[in-house]
Amino acid sequence: MANPYRHNGKEGAHKFFEEGFRDVFRRARENAYADYPITVYYAFKQQDSSKGGQSSTGWETLLEGMIRSGWQITATWPMRTEGSGRLLAKDTNALASSIVLALRPRPEDAPRVDRRAFLARLRNELPASLRELQQGAIAPVDLPQAAIGPGMAIFSEYNAVLEDDGSKMTVRTALQRINAILDEVLGELENDFDAPTRFALTWFRQNGFDSGKFGDAESLANARSISLDGMERSGILTKGGGRVALIAPTDMPADYDPSTDSSISQWEVVMHLVRVLDSDGIPAASTLLSLVPDAVDTDLCRELASLLFKLAEDRKSTALAVSFNGLGAAWSDIARGARGAAHQEMLL
Template identity: 50%
Template sequence: MAVPKAEELVATPYRHGTKEKAEAFFLEGMTAAMRGLAAQAHNAFPVTIYYAFKQSESEEEGGTASTGWETFLDSVIRAGFGISGTLPMRTELENRMRGTASNALASSIVLACRPRPADAPTATRREFLAALKAELPAALRHLQKGNIAPVDLAQAAIGPGMAVFTRYARVLDAEGKPLTVREALSLINATLDEVLAEQEGDFDADSRWALAWFDQYGFTEGEFGVAETLSKAKNTSVAGLAEAGILEARRGKVRLKPPAELPAEWDPAADPRLTAWEMVHHLIRALESGGEAAAAALVAKLRAKAEVARELAYRLYVIAERKKRAADALSYNALVQSWSEITRLSRDSAPAARDLFAAAEG
């Protein structure tokens, strides 16, 4: 016996005539369902909602948008919930038969929600942006300290961003119109990009030059003149960058050295011009050639400096992912994902390393 289809809560245009009617049906039905949840929610406990969505559904100006995800968030907010967290979970394999060359489910998200107070205030777009810029940097640092994978960082950062958006009953633009969920997500993502860019101030001049060059050229060649001009803006020089071991310059061309070309015998303690860029890529070289134990041996030598390398790996992942350099993005993501184990191994090996050093001294 066939399952009844008319009431099934899916946005399928062929059942409703048009895409717009299908989305309206989904939004209305999901809002009613969420209102039922909100009515039963207790203020002492969060409500967690597990939602699986497609990776991308449509190309919009400024990037790809997931209409289903935005519509779902809209229904949750309309129902009277405030969203305090979005926790990404990679539950679907892209290489499974259904997922190959299709737009099947790619990710799942757990939303942490609480009923929004009845007396929630109204805010202007400017007030919302000011709150975002004040609160998102601390939230981002908290996520990074928790060692969340770079591939999940943007989605996880939506949580604290939406927490700001949904603390208000409405956010009004300059014309007095309420901001849509899509507009709020756009502002959250833009603020996230700004915060990540501001973290570049923690890096040395050589690494800031390498970041700008990597953004434009990756590990491919570029003109020497362009590299020299950029070096003046970053308060360094191409000759100094070559001396630091970051790049190769010859015959009027400049190229960043990929991890596989870096020397295996590198010792950070003996490097007179140590840079965050070198640390990240030597760690990737060690991880890819010798596993977590080899990377841990380097972290033990770097000590506290290693945290700057992890911070840079987040920034490099964002650039590689935006530029669609999948292999590079995979390397930066793998380094951060392995960080907890690498640091654990480095701590475990530190006493043994000190004993060996003391024996050699004696």
């Protein structure tokens, strides 16, 4: 145990912790078979701040110890091991509390690569891996941690990633780049959404569900060749008194029927799904989704829920973040139920 009282203070405890990890994984690597992976279970505890944002020094030490001992990290998967009340608890890690890693021995003759080549591979390969993760039953809150797997698989494939000055890139820097590309990918998804949804995302990023100036909203709408009047009629926003506000999920009409909505948008579908899921659960959300016209890309609705979780989290809107995360986490069950409801309707 890395106890400051046993190892001459915090610095000594950290050194003991770091060297111990490296020794464990070095010994495991000496007796490892290339054909057989190993799995490691890690529980998060320590977190501190850096210029690049929040980071866990214990987590970084673990990864450094694995990689420097000759292991390649091929996958990471978060596990929910604590109560839901801790999901976005104050001053704690907002990700899953524990994670499982899959490792394989890295070949002794693995090459080195420069920073530019490493980043190019991340940009080329990470987007497809992220889309695969989003198709699985993974909550939006856990996506950044799961994305570390394919990102670290690239980083740990090499004996070293060299910075411009010839030094070895650290795990902390690699994690920062992986997270930055994750943000880029999620941002690029906005181009795939319909125009009202793109407007709503931009407005939500600036104002949440609070009101903003009419002139600002009109400028955003005009840039997307849509009108505020049209979005008001479709049930996305309200306007009056020189102010504009998006309609929050809790304020959406309870009698909404997407099958009769001639101006439906992905934003509207997600808002109503959040409302129904929070109030009536998965079966009711499945029924609602089954009524959404085929013209609406429901895969994009799922991606929208993930993006909205991140935006709500950035805005420190905890309750909204929990709701959007809940929709993303339950999406597979909701979609499965929607298919069953649609099939049952066909039989009737």
